Amino acid sequence: DVKVTQSSRYLVKRTGEKVFLECVQDMDHENMFWYRQDPGLGLRLIYFSYDVKMKEKGDIPEGYSVSREKKERFSLILESASTNQTSMYLCASSSYSGLAVPANTGELFFGEGSRLTVL
Amino acid sequence: ILNVEQSPQSLHVQEGDSTNFTCSFPSSNFYALHWYRWETAKSPEALFVMTLNGDEKKKGRISATLNTKEGYSYLYIKGSQPEDSATYLCAGTGAGGTSYGKLTFGQGTILTVHP
Numbered sequence: 001d002v003k004v005t006q007s008s009r010y011l012v013k014r015t016g017e018k019v020f021l022e023c024v025q026d027m028d029h030e031n032m033f034w035y036r037q038d039p040g041l042g043l044r045l046i047y048f049s050y051d052v053k054m055k056e057k058g059d060i061p062e063g064y065s066v067s068r069e070k071k072e073r074f075s076l077i078l079e080s081a082s083t084n085q086t087s088m089y090l091c092a093s094s095s096y097s098g099l100a101v102p103a104n105t106g107e108l109f110f111g112e113g114s115r116l117t118v119l
Numbered sequence: 120i121l122n123v124e125q126s127p128q129s130l131h132v133q134e135g136d137s138t139n140f141t142c143s144f145p146s147s148n149f150y151a152l153h154w155y156r157w158e159t160a161k162s163p164e165a166l167f168v169m170t171l172n173g174d175e176k177k178k179g180r181i182s183a184t185l186n187t188k189e190g191y192s193y194l195y196i197k198g199s200q201p202e203d204s205a206t207y208l209c210a211g212t213g214a215g216g217t218s219y220g221k222l223t224f225g226q227g228t229i230l231t232v233h234p
Contacts, residue, residue: 043224
């Protein structure tokens with residue numbers, strides 16, 4: 001059974017703290033993603049990575065950084081947490097290669113989410 | 120950014136009703152359209168991935184159609200059941216070399232099926 005595992009389901013942190021959210025996938029996928037979900041806004045892409053040590057900014061990267069030292073692990077880092085980063089964070093992976101092959105259309109496999117509260 | 124819109128934002132139906140919701144996207148630079156179901160306390164799961172104009176896909180009581188020329192997709196649920204209650208997410212990805220399967224999601228449609 002394929003799996004994307006996020007390290008913490010619930011976290012409570014204080015403003016200014018450094019926060020690490022870890023994600024591990026066991027499907028040997030090249031691509032990994034971090035999204036945040038807020039009511040009425042849908043899923044918004046923070047960062048993604050298409051290879052080890054490679055990363056690209058998504059639509060809302062401000063206040064976040066990422067690390068991908070190994071293929072199976074993608075970490076999201078909040079250098080100095082703020083209250084507006086209170087949200088549900090979802091990690092996902094896919095095997096889409098960027099080639100126009102219909103059979104390789106980038107279905108995402110998601111973790112169960114990490115709900116972060118910043119006080 | 121591929122702009123993906125979903126409607127309605129929420130929907131309440133009675134058990135046994137059939138329902139449908141819409142996802143719209145720009146018809147230019149389109150590559151693939153995904154539908155996901157997200158049940159409370161679970162991970163979002165893919166329902167369908169469609170790429171070709173006129174595509175129709177079916178999984179049990181749920182089906183989806185795709186019109187890439189006019190930029191919309193419909194998701195249909197026949198005979199809704201309480202276990203269909205979930206948030207349904209639509210996402211699109213554009214064509215182009217460095218997209219790497221990067222999906223842009225709509226806001227989602229929250230479906231509640233009342234017994």
